[in-house]
Amino acid sequence: MLLTCQSGFESLLGAEVAAAPLGTVDASGAGWVRLGAVAAGPVPELCFAHRALIDPVEISGDSVNALAGRLCDWFMGTLRGEKIDGVWPSVWQAPIEIPGLGKRLGSVEGEFAVLLKKRLSRVAKLAVADLPRGTCAARGLFVFATDFGRVYAARSAWLGGQRRMADDPAAPSRSxxxxxxxxxxxxxxxxxxxxxxxxxxxxxxxxxxxxxxxxxxxxxxxxxxxxxxxxxxxxxxxxxxxxxxxxxxxxxxxxxxxxxxxxxxxxxxxxxxxxxxxxxxxxxxxxxxxxxxxxxxxxxxxxxxxxxxxxxxxxxxxxxxxxxxxxxxxxxxxx
Ligand SMILES: C[S@@+](CC[C@H](N)C(=O)[O-])C[C@H]1O[C@@H](n2cnc3c(N)ncnc32)[C@H](O)[C@@H]1O
Known part of the structure; x- marks a missing residue:
């Protein structure tokens, strides 16, 4: 399981999952922790996790095209036996602390969309690039980039409901x-x-x-x-x-x-x-x-x-x- 959080809060999240007990951290980086063995059952309520990617795969590639191609191959493989009739979330995220990574992931996302449209246009058209609102379990595509050559991808996620909000110029504080x-x-x-x-x-x-x-x-x-x-x-x-x-x-x-x-x-x-x-x-x-x-x-x-x-x-x-x-x-x- 890969859990994402606000950068700088990885050790608090690690301590929270150890106390849950959900599992132990076997790797971490800016804005994410990966759990090795994970306790069976639903994801417990977590405070410091923003989302959990369930059974993620690690995909590497040294170019935008390589990453997008491998992601598309993997995604197509996961669709076997699954019927997609309605909209599905396609959520791509990179820690803002790594300069340029968000832009790079945006390019991978764009190339992935082109490839998916060629191979499965009906499914590609139903993708929505937005998080479902609120706390819930969701099925779709969830991609998290940890660095320029590596992403984690999952079809199922637990969402804590956190998201960046739009500011209002009349609001008196960022609070x-x-x-x-x-x-x-x-x-x-x-x-x-x-x-x-x-x-x-x-x-x-x-x-x-x-x-x-x-x-x-x-x-x-x-x-x-x-x-x-x-x-x-x-x-x-x-x-x-x-x-x-x-x-x-x-x-x-x-x-x-x-x-x-x-x-x-x-x-x-x-x-x-x-x-x-x-x-x-x-x-x-x-x-x-x-x-x-x-x-x-x-x-x-x-x-x-x-x-x-x-x-x-x-x-x-x-x-x-x-x-x-x-x-x-x-x-x-x-x-
Ligand atoms: C973080 S600010 C609140 C920001 C506010 N939520 C906003 O959106 O602009 C904390 C406020 O708590 C107030 N405060 C602290 N102790 C208080 C008390 N005993 N009674 C009333 N206000 C108090 C402070 O004066 C300060 O304005």
Whole structure:
């Protein structure tokens, strides 16, 4: 199995899969780890993995044409006995840290498409160069380049839901991208008229993200709102301590957002108060592990009886594409 992740987080991912236990790392590079023996059964929930290529093959070639030709031969071989009637994802990825590799893989992808069209035009036409949205198992073609002469390819993948999001020039912070991505992972986003409490809101990226969808936001932060969040008609700014903020008696917010640079355990306790009190229906919460043990924190989130995840019908913990030294919890409470 080949797992991909954000570059720089390979050892955290390796430790996570060892603890799962899913397997042990036998090779790794920028943005990927390869597992030798893998435990049987479905891929467990992983935080630091962005996707898992199941039973990948390693294909080498010293030119674009050689790589594309070998990939096409292998792909054709895997189609035996399989009927493709609908669209299928054709997802090609290279770590951005290796300059020029993405461009090179793009050329291989282009040449592969030409070859496949010649050999199996009907199947080639059904390829979609986009990741399915959300967390799911997917069948298609998944290619990951580790260097200029080598790719891993698989027909099946587990997807964690992470993806690069498009920026909005009116968004006041790049943090905006995190909540946009979190909505994709959860498979739900604030709807017009829904209510949001945003704890640690400034300069207002998350609040802006909800308000632009028509939600009504209370943004709690002593700091100033900026950009598209400043004076937004659907954002009420309250300069208060987010640890003391509570809904009114009987009030339930549709969404809790929480993105405070504070001790992550304290933040987790606060979020659990919100979920135990049923003060929200859904949440997006970012925990900063810069000064904490990321895996111990992850373990607490997943296994403590005091975790907000205990109160959820659906929940995921992910190191997002747009996260740094932090991970993000998304959830929908049980009704
Ligand atoms: C990473 S920033 C939030 C960015 C925001 N999500 C966005 O999209 O623009 C963290 C914020 O948490 C706020 N914060 C930290 N402790 C807080 C507290 N006790 N009460 C309210 N805000 C707090 C800080 O003032 C800071 O503005």
């Amino acid at each position: 905006y991208l995190k909540t946009e991505e979190a909505f994709v992972v959860l498979g739900r986003e604030p709807a017009p008229g829904e209510t949001v409490a945003d704890l640690g809101a400034a300069p207002g990226g998350w609040s802006y993200s909800a308000a632009k969808r028509g939600a009504q936001v209370v943004a709690i932060d002593n700091g100033p709102l900026k950009g598209g969040a400043l004076d937004h008609p659907r954002i009420e700014h309250r300069q208060e301590d987010a640890f003391r903020f509570r809904p009114l008696a009987g009030q339930r917010y549709d969404w809790l957002f929480c993105d405070m640079v504070e001790d992550p355990k304290r933040v987790l306790d606060l979020v659990t108060q919100w979920t135990r009190g049923r003060w929200c229906r859904h949440f997006v919460v970012n925990l900063k592990f810069g000064h904490a043990d990321a895996l111990a924190l992850l373990d607490q989130v997943r296994h403590s009886s005091e975790s907000p995840l205990r109160d959820c019908a659906v929940a995921q913990v992910r190191h997002l594409f747009h996260d740094r030294e932090e991970f993000t919890l998304v959830g929908t409470l049980r009704d």
